[in-house]
Amino acid sequence: MTGEKAELVQRLESCKTSKANIEPGKRKLEALKALANQVGQSTTKKGNAMIKKDLDELEAAFNEHSEHINDIVTKLDQVLLHPFFGGISAHAQLPVAQFCS
Incomplete structure (x- = not known):
């Protein structure tokens, strides 16, 4: 396993843990x-508005973070499926005449 692939596998495992x-x-x-909701029952309207705003921001950030993690896992899985490791040596064996015609 090359260093790059090992690093990608390590990143994938880290993302899967997340x-x-x-x-x-x-x-x-x-x-x-x-x-x-419990706190909101004994809080002013202004306080409830602030709590709701904070909760909405927290939920949006959580959802964005979750989607980002899922996207990264998907992309890393796709990258690791492609046999690009060692592919350069296979291309280096192409005949020179193919490029000179």
Whole structure:
């Protein structure tokens, strides 16, 4: 395994670990929403608006991060499926006449 491929495999494993944390993260976000709802019952309208704004921003950032991780995992999987490692030596064996005609 070449150094580049080993590095890609290591990155893929790291991303898969992060991806495995998405579901627990969703549960924590839902728990946070429930807590915010409880706090909101004894908070002013202005306070509720701030809590809602913060929750919306947090949820949007979480969703964006989750999508980004999924995209990276998909792309790394696709890159590792392509047999481009060692492909340069195969191209180096092409006859020179093919390029000179």
